Amino acid sequence: MPTATTTTTTTSASVISLKAPATSSSSAAATLRSLYPRAARAFLQRDVSLTHSLLSSAFSLIHPPASSSDALASQRRKWDILRITFETTLYASPPSHDPETLPPSLRANLMLTPEALLTTLHSRSLHLFTPSDTQQKATSAFLPGQILVTLVLASLKLDCPEVGRVMIEDWLAKHGQETDVSDPSAYAKVLELYCLHVLPRLQDWEYAEDFLTYERELSPDARQHFVASLRQLRSEATAASRVQAALSDHPIASSPSRSPSPSTSDSSASSSSTHTATPHRPQGNGRIHTLTPLTPSTPSQSPTPKPREPHPHSASSSSIASTATSRTVTPQSERARKKRRAAGNGHANGYATPRAQDNSRSRSSTPAAGPSNSIIRRSSFGAPATESSTRPPSTFALVRASLRALLQNTS
Structure with missing residues (x-):
């Protein structure tokens, strides 16, 4: 009967779809592990075309996780860090040859502003790590700390510390909702980057020290180390600003060039100081x-x-x-x-x-x-010179x- 046939076909397809992900995940992990060294080497050698080709091949196998934990979690982090670093470096230092030879996606990145590029990279990572089985939009609650650190470093490289601050504060606001068991020290790394790099770049020294004072998840030793490092950085920045202000108020005047030495005097001028008479001593009677x-x-x-007899050796x-x-x-x-x-x-x-x-x-x-x-x-x-004038x-x-x-x- 048509009804029985339809039921049997549906059951068979259902069994195949449940068994397929397990086989594809293991093979995908093996493929990703073999491709990563080649992609990293191509990136270090500034081979843009090969790096982009290997990244595209890798992310054709990487998708958002079905749940909070899956077999490709470590490969997903490694490849996303490499992709963020590659695209940021290419944006900061584009190739000298014709950019028209770049792939379309990379050319599109070069047309964006630094803030827009960083926002795009951050949003893409949020979608990549948010589980697909959740009924919510992409959130930073599932974003690994390593990925956040890479994104913030990219914002500092492109001189956009305010964008990095927004990323960190959004991550801290959702911290604790999902635990990153793969990197327990991610929280300390994020705080170090936040308090010792991002906030100082924004000249927000007071807020950085207040944040560390009221923070309670770090160990006391780590907190004290961050506070001491922050104060040292602030003193160095203050000294540098004073030197810069002093140089701007009192610019160093260029030393005047030395005047050329006077030319040698002519024969007539030199004769006035070379031809003199030397008197003899008085006679024995002592009378002068x-x-x-x-x-x-x-x-x-x-x-x-x-x-007057002419001097035989004088030209003047x-x-x-x-x-x-x-x-x-x-x-x-x-x-x-x-x-x-x-x-x-x-x-x-x-x-x-x-x-x-x-x-x-x-x-x-x-x-x-x-x-x-x-x-x-x-x-x-x-x-x-005489006292009386004569004719x-x-x-x-x-x-x-x-x-x-x-x-x-x-x-």
Whole structure:
């Protein structure tokens, strides 16, 4: 009868459907265990195509659990951690080649904002770990602590600590409804990440310390360790902010470049400091004779210039500066000075007669003999400073006196 046939067919199908999951779960676990090392190696080698292909093959075998515990629980956690890490790393550091070559799902992730990407990853993990036999939407009550830690680390990597804070606080609000027997230390890891990384990144130091003060599930030693670490981090952050503020208030001025060294002086300037006269010591009688003035004090007397011999090794013998600064006078004895004055008074033109015994002036001269000598330098224009002004000699008188002195020296 049609009714009996229909009943038999339904019963047979029911038996097959109950036995199939046990066989497929064991084979799926073996396949996942063999694929995971290859996928991890491809991820470390930055082989995007191979990593994505192996992840797609793995999650074609991984589904939400039928109950709170199943045979694929450990493989589900491992593969989800690898998928979150892979997609976050690819988003933070996309490949340099053309992104159009990426798979469509990865290209879609690159178009999202960091907050939207993290929210998508979190929602996908909630659906993956929420048992399918529950009559409620995906909840963080079934989310393993390892998965939450991976998601929060991804939020810190993408500089979205506020998204990580929302994930942790949602998980803490439902903590205790379902026990994660696979990792009893998950709670301590989540609190460490929450109080020492997420809240400090948000500058919420006071709330982090208050949370640890009123928390009661951690051991006293672990709580004290977290508090000490939090205070140390806060002191370091305060010191760093002070240094940064000081640098912004007082920027370091760049040191001025050194001015180029002055160029070497020319020959005329150097002659002013190199050509000097060195006086001899006084004679044995101890009497120091006074200097013979180059210009007499009376208006009727004027000095007669003597011809100057050029220095054989000087390139600036005719320059104005060397002429003005290198002329020196050889002091005369008292007897010679009296003869000079007598000779000067005997001429009608009022000029002193040059003597043959006078030494010609040079750039650097040392008297051969006589009493103590001194140096009389001319002013900046070549004339010695005197109390009374005198009439300058004419050009004809200078030429005549120079020729006369030259003839007397050669005779």
